[in-house]
Amino acid sequence: MAELSATVVGAALARAAAQPAAPAFLQKRHGIWQRRAWGDAARAIEDLALGLDAAGAPRGATLAIISGQRVEAVLAVYACQLAGLRPLLLHPGIAPGALATCCEESGAVAILAEDQEQVDKAADVLSRLPAVAHLMVIDPKGVRAYRHVHARALEDLAAAGAARGDRADALRRLGDALRPGDAALAYYSGGVCGDARLLAFPHAAVLAAHAGAAARLPLGGGARVMAQVALADPLGHFFLVAAPALSGAVACFGEGRSATPAEMREALPEVFVAPARAFERMRREAVARVERAGGLRRALYERAMRHGAASGIQRLLIGAPLVNVMGLARARWIGCAYDALSGATREFFERLGLAVHGLYTVADALGPAALLGEAADAAMTLFDHLEARIDDGGLLQLRSAGGGAWIATGDMAVRAGAGLALAGRAVDRLFPDGAAPFSAGAIERELARSTFVNQAVAVGGPATGVTALIELDEVAVRDWARARGLAFTTARSLAESADVQALAQAAVAEANRRLPAAARIRRHIVLPRPLDPGNGELTASLALRRAFVRNRYAHLLVAA
DSSP, rough: OOOGGGGHHHHHHHHHOOOSSSSSEEEEETEEEEEEEEEHHHHHHHHHHHHHHHHOTTTOEEEEEEEOHHHHHHHHHHHHTTTTEEEEEEEEOOOHHHHHHHHHHHHHEEEEEEEHHHHHOOOOOOOGTTTTTTEEEEEEEETTSSSOOOOOOOOHHHHEEEEHTTHHHHHHHHHHHHHTSSSSEEEEESSSSOOOHHHHHHHHHHHHHHHHHHHHHOOOOOEEEEEEEETTTTHHHHIIIIIIHOOOEEEESSSSSSOOOHHHHHHHHHHHHEEEHHHHEEEEEHHHHHHHHHHHHHHHHHHHHOOOSHHHHHIIIIIHHHHTTTTTTTOOEEESSSSOOOOOHHHHHHHOOOOEEEEEEEGGEEEEEEEEEEHHHHHHHHOTEEEEEEEESSEEEEEETTTTOOOOEEEEEEETEEEEEEEEEEEGGGGGGOOSSSEEHHHHHHHHHHHTTEEEEEEEEEETTTEEEEOOHHHHHHHHHHHOOOOOOSSHHHSHHHHHHHHHHHHHHHHHHOOOOGGGGGEEESSSSSSOGGGSSBBBOBOOOOHHHHHHHHHHHHHH
């Protein structure tokens, strides 16, 4: 049992033994926030582990977990670890074909599905997966009457584990067999620049990565944590699985796969982490709310954006209400992942007195790797468990501070004083008009300043100049059109209207005023529909797959 303390599940069980009444998780179910204490969580972990052990899954085998943010999925991860299985976290938006490929590649012998939707995906491909001997489901509602496939309810598996007569002996045996070098976690890389890769990590690596990152983040003392990222994402695992067990954070889960603004207002997280797209959306929604109110509120908002609303009467009248609407009234630390904020969004949060920290994330390094400086060329603060270097091509490489192989991040970096600063992804550099390389992301962030632009994709080179593919913010554009009495039937017809095209042209013109001459946008195309992870245009964590989008809309680029 000595080795148990050097594992993630061992830390969870030790925390439960020391503080059985302390809160471990908060989850909203059927409109009610439910508190789960560590003592109750430990019992559930042990029951599930005993059930998995009784089911006969061989030690070291892989169990694929397809789920959104659910406490049951987190407990299943711990239970897999205790039972000596490797939990493979898969995004709930995964397509059936990709599910089959991931299970084949990882050697999965069992699948745990979140609900009927995920069971249906598994049922479609089980004939391709002879090694998968068990199909389980967290929420069995909707599959109880299935005859074409049998999905065992997770609660039934736990009940079988709880009923074992050899409980104490079996738990002792499982604990004695556990080692820090055992596989604790597996997931797939995002695949921003190529195919996703299977990544697996032992307990020792998870503990080291958490210790290095947690030293810079306020995760202790029962801090409520909310992360708008998938459980299968490295950040999702860090904040929602590792942090509760290793730091004592209280992970908060909404009713669905990711918390809504209303749920954030109810949970009031002290630590909040989300992709850049989420912060851009929060700003646009807040601005739209103010513009709909009009009158005095709009005048106060405009004054707050000029002079700040972090204190005094401005905070009372406009700053505090906006912060409350976003659910960030008690936030002590806010992290933005996967991309930099646009200038407008960064300024918006600064004016409200909220510091948004850039969080550099690398899947191969188990997620959080560094804090980014506020200025574009500011040095980043690398977490203690990692060391970095720049190779001969200007690419950033990372490795464990204890040595080991260097990880190619795909990001460009430059010297910034005694440290390093990011200079954009290598594959995203544009060479407009034969000038020095310019980051496509910098152009896209300038476009995203517009209330009506949800996202943009900058492509091009010396021959054609920069072309911007613009995804409009559907809600903002619809509200704008209705306020002006414009008739439309579908989102596509609205995007193709002359008035909305003029709106996009105005956003481009405004961006060009801030961009250097060589990087200015020559042409723009309004996309007929939003970019979607299901179409491969975004990763599961909503990071942009720029090359994929460029190829998808190549026919429009040629015709433009």
